[in-house]
Amino acid sequence: MLEIRVFGTLRQRGIGPRLQLDLGESPGTVADVLARLGVDPAEVGIVVVDGRQSNLNELLPASCRVSIFPPMAGG
Amino acid sequence: MTLLANRRVWDGRVCPKARKSRSGLRCFGCFRIHFSRCKSRAKILRIHIDRSEVEWEPVPPEYDRFGGRALIARILLTEVPPQCEPLGPHNKLILAPGLLGGTNLSSAGRLSVGGKSPLTGGVKEANCGGDAGSYLARLGIKALVVEGQPENGKMYLLHVSRKGAELLPADEWRGLGTYATAAKAQERWGEHCTVISIGPAGEFLMAAAGVACTGYGEQTSRMAARGGLGALMGSKGLKAIVLDASGSAAAPLAEPERFRAAARRFAKELAENPKTGRQGSQHLYGTAAIVEAVNEMGAFPTRSFSAGRFEAAEDLSGPRLREIALARGGKAGTKCMANCVIACCNQFVDPDGRPIVATLQYETIGMLGSNLGLGTLDEVAHLNRLCNDLGLDSIETGAALGVAAEAGLARFGDAASFVSLLDEIARGSVLGRVLGQGATVTGRVLGISRVPAVKGQAIPAYDPRALKGNGVTYATSPMGADHTAGNAFGARNEVNPLVTEGQCALSRRLQLDVTILDSTGLCLFARPPVFADPQLMVDLINGRFGWGWSVADLQEFKKTVLRMEIEFNRRAGLTPADDRVPEYMTREPLPPHNTVFDVPDAELDEVFPF
Numbered sequence: 120m121l122e123i124r125v126f127g128t129l130r131q132r133g134i135g136p137r138l139q140l141d142l143g144e145s146p147g148t149v150a151d152v153l154a155r156l157g158v159d160p161a162e163v164g165i166v167v168v169d170g171r172q173s174n175l176n177e178l179l180p181a182s183c184r185v186s187i188f189p190p191m192a193g194g
Numbered sequence: 195m196t197l198l199a200n201r202r203v204w205d206g207r208v209c210p211k212a213r214k215s216r217s218g219l220r221c222f223g224c225f226r227i228h229f230s231r232c233k234s235r236a237k238i239l240r241i242h243i244d245r246s247e248v249e250w251e252p253v254p255p256e257y258d259r260f261g262g263r264a265l266i267a268r269i270l271l272t273e274v275p276p277q278c279e280p281l282g283p284h285n286k287l288i289l290a291p292g293l294l295g296g297t298n299l300s301s302a303g304r305l306s307v308g309g310k311s312p313l314t315g316g317v318k319e320a321n322c323g324g325d326a327g328s329y330l331a332r333l334g335i336k337a338l339v340v341e342g343q344p345e346n347g348k349m350y351l352l353h354v355s356r357k358g359a360e361l362l363p364a365d366e367w368r369g370l371g372t373y374a375t376a377a378k379a380q381e382r383w384g385e386h387c388t389v390i391s392i393g394p395a396g397e398f399l400m401a402a403a404g405v406a407c408t409g410y411g412e413q414t415s416r417m418a419a420r421g422g423l424g425a426l427m428g429s430k431g432l433k434a435i436v437l438d439a440s441g442s443a444a445a446p447l448a449e450p451e452r453f454r455a456a457a458r459r460f461a462k463e464l465a466e467n468p469k470t471g472r473q474g475s476q477h478l479y480g481t482a483a484i485v486e487a488v489n490e491m492g493a494f495p496t497r498s499f500s501a502g503r504f505e506a507a508e509d510l511s512g513p514r515l516r517e518i519a520l521a522r523g524g525k526a527g528t529k530c531m532a533n534c535v536i537a538c539c540n541q542f543v544d545p546d547g548r549p550i551v552a553t554l555q556y557e558t559i560g561m562l563g564s565n566l567g568l569g570t571l572d573e574v575a576h577l578n579r580l581c582n583d584l585g586l587d588s589i590e591t592g593a594a595l596g597v598a599a600e601a602g603l604a605r606f607g608d609a610a611s612f613v614s615l616l617d618e619i620a621r622g623s624v625l626g627r628v629l630g631q632g633a634t635v636t637g638r639v640l641g642i643s644r645v646p647a648v649k650g651q652a653i654p655a656y657d658p659r660a661l662k663g664n665g666v667t668y669a670t671s672p673m674g675a676d677h678t679a680g681n682a683f684g685a686r687n688e689v690n691p692l693v694t695e696g697q698c699a700l701s702r703r704l705q706l707d708v709t710i711l712d713s714t715g716l717c718l719f720a721r722p723p724v725f726a727d728p729q730l731m732v733d734l735i736n737g738r739f740g741w742g743w744s745v746a747d748l749q750e751f752k753k754t755v756l757r758m759e760i761e762f763n764r765r766a767g768l769t770p771a772d773d774r775v776p777e778y779m780t781r782e783p784l785p786p787h788n789t790v791f792d793v794p795d796a797e798l799d800e801v802f803p804f
Contacts, residue, residue, distance in 0.1 A: 126486050127475050127513060162468065164475075165684060167490045170503075170786055172691055186490045190468045193656070193683040194481035194538075194556060194718050 121146055122184040129162065129189050143181070150175040152185060164190030236336035239359055241352060243430050244283070244342030248352075248359040253336050259741065261293030262327075263319040263712035264751070265337055266308030267758035270317055273339075276765035280312040280422070281399055281429040287340040289330065289390070289435070292715020294734055296331025296445035297453070300461045301720035303328030303531040305390075305407060305418060306712065312422035312429075313401040313590070313632055314649040314674040316763040319712060320423055321678075323530035323539075324409030324416035325388040327715050329439035344431030349397075353383065355438035364433045369394055371583035372406035372415060379436045380408070391434035393585025396424030398622050400630030401650075402590040403428065406582060409530040412541045413552050416530055419587035420676060421651060422632070445738070453737025456730055461535045463723040470536045476719055477527055479512025480538040481556035486511045488560075488683065491691065492787045493660035495565045497606045498596030499646045499653070501785045502660045506569025510559050515540060515571055523547035536719050542575045550575040551582060557677070560655025561592025566599065567606030577609065580616045586630070591616075593633035593645075593652030601640035644778045649674035649768065656683055658775050658791045659784035661691045665791045666701035669773045670801040672759035678718060680704035692789055698797045705801075709755035710748065757804055770799050 121142060125135030134156055146152065149166050153159075153175070165188040166173045179185065238251045260268045266288045270276075278284035287309050294302040305327035311318035321327075330338065333354060344350065351364035367375060376389040388408050395403035403424025404417045447453045464470045475483035485507055488494045492502035508514065516526040524543035529536075530553065541552035554575050562581070563574040581588045595612050598604055603625075604611035618626030628639045633652040637645035646653040651674030658665025663682025671679035680701050682691065689696040707725055711718060714735070724731040728745045736743055743751075763772075779791045 124490075126511075127483060128473060128478065130513075164469070165487050167487070170490060170492050172491055186487075188487045188490075189475050191475040191483045191487060191684060192469055192719070192721075193484055193677065193681040194476075 120182055121152065121179065123152070123156070124184065124186045126186065127189045127191070129158065129187060132158065132162075134158065146179045146181060148175065149173055149177050149179065149185070152179065153187070158187065162189060164188050236331075236334050239335050239338045239354070241338065241340045241359075241361060241432075242342050243340060243344045243350065243432065246345075246350070246361055248361055250359075257336070261295070261336070261713050262290050262304070262306040262321065262715055263308070263709060264755045264758070265290045265713070266306055266319045267317060267755060267762065269337065269339065270308070270310065270762050271758050274310055276310070276762050277767060278310060280310045280315065281425060283343040285310045285426060285429070287423070287426050287430055287432070288337055289326075290337040291327040291331035291335070292713055294738060295327045295715035297447070297457070297738060298444055298533055299457045299734065300464060300533050300535045301531070301717040302715045303331075303533065304715045304717055305330065306715070307405050307418040307423050309423060309426045310766065311651075311674070312399070312425045314421060314651050316649060316674070316766050316768050317672050317759045318421035318423060319673070320404065320418040320420040321712060322405075322407050322416040322418040323717065324407040324413060325439075325531055326390050326407045326437060328531060328533070329388050329437040329442075331445050331715075332439045332442040333437065338435070340427070340430045340432055343429065347431065349431050349433050351379070351433055352435045353438070354435065356441050367433045368397065370433075372585050373583050375434050376406070376408045376414065379434055383436050383438060386440055387436050387438045389434055389436055391585070392424045392427045392432075393583055394620060394622070395585045395630055396428035397433075398627065398630060399425040399428050400586070400619070400627065401425055401635070402587050402594060402630050402632040403585050404587045406585055410532050411528060412525060412549065413528070413530045413539055414549070415551065415582040416553075417582065417587065419589065421673065424585045447738055448740030449737045452733055456733035456737055460720075460723050460730060460734070464535050464720060467722050470719060470722065475512065476538050477536055479516055480526070480540055480553060482510075482512035482515050482554065482559055484512070484556055484683065485559060488656060488661075489564075491660060492784070493657045493683075493691070495560050495646070495653075495655050495657050497567050498565060498593075498600050498644065499657055499779075499784075502657050503786050504564035504569070507564065509569050510563050510571060510574065515542065515554060518571060519543060524549070525552070534717070536717070538719055542571065544572070551578045554578060557655050558588040558592070561589050561652075562595070562612075565592050565596045565655070566604075566609075566612055568609055568612075569607075573609040577612060577616065580613065580620075584616070584620055586619065589654045590632045590652045591629075593647065594629050594636040597633050597636045597642050597645055598629060598640065600644060601642050603640070644782075645776060646779075647675060648775060649772050651675050653775075656681075657784055659779055659789050660787055662694060662791060662793055663689060663691060663697045663700045663704075665775050665779075666697045666793055666798065666801060667705060669775050669798050670701065671705060672756065672763050678708065680708055681718070692787060694793045697793050698801050702801050706749075706752040706756065709752045713751075713755060753804060756802060760802060773798050
């Protein structure tokens with residue numbers, strides 16, 4: 120079971136802010152999950168998987184927390 | 195030869211750009227008609243506090259190609275004995291706009307303030323938004339240098355306009371907070387003036403004191419906060435600087451077409467950027483946009499850097515800030531300076547709609563919020579207001595208050611206990627004077643060894659154990675622990691923030707790149723277009739000055755800035771032993787990742803091989 124959390128401007132897409140997604144034992148990559156959610160990767164800045172900064176090509180474990188943030192930078 | 199004969203002599207010098215035109219004497223530097231004095235050439239304005247005199251000086255050739263942070267480093271190396279007492283007569287307070295300040299370029303009006311730091315004992319430049327940088331540049335002032343020390347502890351106020359500069363006695367302004375100082379000055383000289391001031395903390399010569407500036411619209415308090423520059427200004431007996439730029443024109447352009455084309459492209463790219471455009475996080479939520487991301491990554495300082503995740507982070511987040519501010523009649527998405535297409539600022543108001551602080555920012559939310567165990571924006575904004583009014587750096591103060599809480603003088607999560615510590619600072623009690631010296635002194639006096647600081651300057655709101663690139667920046671920046679010197683947050687897909695590999699190279703690149711922003715007056719938020727294409731920055735600089743720089747010249751400039759700063763620190767007595775994060779962060783694991791800062795010392799020593 121994936122726990123998906125969506126932040127900031129991405130919430131205006133009508134996704135989240137929190138949802139559960141059951142993609143079985145092999146949920147695929149971060150990019151696969153974004154596609155399933157209907158989120159354009161260009162609208163995503165930072166993906167954090169179980170607290171660790173991730174990237175689009177990373178394979179997800181069957182059970183984890185995926186936090187999806189829009190593009191942002193520190194001031 | 196005809197042209198030569200028409201050159202006008204001004205201030206004892208020939209303006210090389212003045213030519214006869216039909217309507218009078220036209221300056222081909224700034225394209226205005228001049229009948230008396232050409233202001234197209236910038237000046238250094240020196241304030242001799244000891245003699246109570248002001249002096250306009252032509253820019254020495256060796257300063258000509260520097261601005262902002264770079265110019266501060268150059269002046270310090272040239273004029274200030276590196277081993278001088280920071281609060282003594284030989285140190286100088288320097289205010290400088292960036293090279294692109296005073297033009298119509300977006301987001302380029304930041305003010306750099308500098309000197310030898312009373313906090314770190316080394317080089318210091320801190321910059322802030324607002325109108326001051328732009329106003330100084332429009333007044334033709336390349337740098338304002340305050341020298342000497344006042345007789346018998348007198349206090350002064352400096353007023354600068356197109357008519358000249360005047361040093362006025364200001365003993366009756368003593369003890370005023372920065373908000374009251376700005377209000378009083380604007381009442382007297384007009385709301386169109388911008389006011390740079392110190393509060394009681396600066397007057398008390400506290401090393402946590404910053405320099406406050408008014409800004410555009412509702413932006414009443416922007417701080418060049420770090421490194422104790424408020425104490426340096428206090429040691430000069432200078433309570434405030436009032437800048438009146440009315441009647442002044444934009445800074446002259448050597449190649450107007452080139453500049454305008456580059457400036458248009460720059461603004462367009464910022465407006466279309468997914469971060470900084472109208473739908474971008476940074477416009478909508480400001481610096482606070484990153485609260486939840488830093489928290490999720492486990493680097494959000496919590497209860498004096500004892501954890502990296504705070505349970506109430508959502509209540510401190512950028513979206514929450516925007517929602518509360520707008521619901522109460524406050525503002526979000528406003529500008530701190532007149533020319534800015536990003537507009538990342540806010541005005542946080544109380545439940546009755548009365549302004550508390552503008553702008554409430556990420557660093558303050560981290561250091562006065564989660565770092566003190568406080569989980570509401572109202573509490574944070576209240577503490578922020580008190581810090582701004584006292585003229586205190588909210589980062590240094592937040593770190594010092596966290597150390598004080600660890601020593602049992604306040605309770606994490608209890609805002610009132612921290613308010614009473616700020617009251618001690620306001621009263622100038624012995625405890626207040628300890629806290630006002632910042633986190634390092636507070637830890638030493640209270641017997642706390644877990645002090646989040648490098649070179650005596652508090653670590654800002656990214657814990658280096660979970661964002662190791664920032665740890666390298668904190669350790670090796672000539673400024674001491676400073677996130678703006680090279681912020682690795684968000685360096686997506688490049689370097690894993692939790693591992694040691696690659697952090698030094700990342701930090702080095704970021705630290706070099708930031709020097710050009712700090713030296714041109716550009717905001718950190720405005721970095722995407724010029725980082726993506728260095729030629730754009732070259733075009734802006736060449737368009738402004740006609741120097742014919744190449745990208746290679748730009749890269750060399752960046753190195754020169756860091757070389758000068760490192761050299762000043764070396765002469766001041768700083769060594770590689772100062773380029774370290776606090777020891778406890780190398781052995782005390784930080785939840786939730788339970789990592790320590792473990793970038794090897796040998797690698798830290800190689801970050802700047804020049």
